Amino acid sequence: MTGASASDARPAAAAGPPGIGRSVPRRLEGIVIPLGALTAGLAAFSVFVLATGKSPATFFALAWRGGFGTWFSVQNTLSHASPLLLAGLCVALPARLGLVVIGGEGAIALGGTAAAVAGLSLRGWPPAVALAAMAAAGAGVGAVWLGAVGALRHFRAVNETIASLLLAYVAIAVMNQLVEGPLRDPASLNKPSTAPLPAAFRIGDIPGTEVHWGLVVGVIACILSWALIERTSWGFAARVAGGNVRAAEVQGLPVGRLIVAFTALGGAWAGLGGMIEVAAVQGSANASLASGYGYTGIVVAFLARQNPLAVIPVSLLLGGIAAAGSLIQIQMGLPNAAVLVLEGMVFLAILASDALYGRIPWLDPDLRRGEVGP
């Protein structure tokens, strides 16, 4: 990376190998290396579990049973995966431009609070109108919150990673202040909350399941985001800018507008995730909105290699492990944090595997022909 400027060096590494024009021959590599890294991460975790005197085989058996083994556990997994879809998109979209935005937690918290305010002030309106307004409020606040990070990045060269995380702390403080102060329902004694939403404004379950409709919203958001990146001129421009900002500017692409738009869209998805937490799970805005989905979303996006479609299976995988957490805790006596350790190890392995792209001859037609080096 020597000699390359900061903006040249960052994006390719953060968003995966620049694949424009050669994505087809590299597709095999894009599957084999992540799967290999996943296996390596799981192997490292097995050693960790062994070192604590427990059986990794039991761990994985329980993770399977608690996450995917029965209809009950599958529903549990889907419920856990639902918020991760939108939280993962919040990281994956800016990452396509080479930006590492990790403050989704703040957009979730403020988006959820804004949605609760919208719902409570529209009491008596038709539910469809109110729900649309709640979704717009949540997504809008999230978009402004993280769009500001993109604007600061572009116009003031403020580092987006740190800025977004600082803003997440500010957002959570603002939410706490509102929920414990002006918006507090006096009836919420132990857990300060806003007044409960009217029952008609709640998002229900998909018929025949105990999984709320937020799952469907999240899957649609992933597909739309994928289509935006792969099938529109904006997405193409973003991929060019993600590969090389300077080249994109030379070609006259609106890099500044792209950066603000992609961070804002990521924030909108996270804010919508907050709205769904309020309308489908909590029934009001309270401190539970900041329960860590935003941070798990970072892992989701990086494991999905910033591909919005891959966010879906990765969310299911991490949702399944989270769903199995309590079963593992009860049956094996392992702390809940075992799930965090597992995620951390897999995350590190996936990132370290970036070093392998273009270096395994049997996966790379170019290398096999001996034409170009990495």
Add this chain to the structure above:
Amino acid sequence: MTGGIGWWGLPIAMLGGAIRVSTPFLFVSLGETVTERSGRINLGLEGILVFGAMSAYAVAVRTGSPWTGVAAAALSGALFGALHGWICKFPKVNDVAIGIALMLFGSGLAFFFGKPYIQPAAPHLPAMSLGAWSSIPQLRAALEVNALFPAGIAAAFVLRWALRDTRAGLALRVVGDSSEAARALGIDADRVRLAATCFGGAMAAVGGAYLSLYYPGSWNENISSGQGLMAVALVIFARWNPIGCVAASLLFGGAGALGPALQSVGITHGYYLFYAAPYVLTLGAMIASSAPGRAGAGAPAELSIGT
């Protein structure tokens, strides 16, 4: 509530608070200054700080000696730093992303191993009473200073000297400014960066030890309120200068002490917003200190943070 000194309680409480709150910032930012001077950024300091807080507390509970706890934390931090430095050695691996992974991994490991230590009480690090001359109890309380605070100040001056006037400091700066120049001089850039990241990790973990063994002086999963990350921003604000880190740490510590200080004089309204003051201040400092034109002033050229 303020005793006989009325509103004077506020600046006194802020002074004491600034000293208490700034110490972890000081250690993390000094460590990160060395890491970033080598051309790498380690965002994982937040996780290392949390693990340092846990390991210091656990070892202090087991051995009865808080200083053994601090040493254990430093060792654990150096190991995490080594992990970061080793992985980032490979081509195409992004140090910012590895830092984020390490942040989650370090916190996860700390929660995993720290669960049995939430209940037992650890012996605290001793404080020095610098205010014994005063008859005002608030001032005496404010000047109860932990030994780590002067140690951190001393470390800042030692680091400034080491960076400017020693062979090791020169090697570090060469590596940070150009890998090629380092190679030409026969310096192994990867090894220098590994050592710099180890040092940064050890310092961050000592900052964590201060949190769990002195102020607030307990171990739980919310022990850190982002000090590890804010310190990374603070390094940019301090322009990679150890003495600047001292000033910036005191400033940020003072902002962090604002909420509790106002509470101590009886103002509790808007508590959460005052709690957000250090984050707003950090962000403001970043906006003020980074502008497109002068991005690189004082920044190591190999650094990928892109301020």
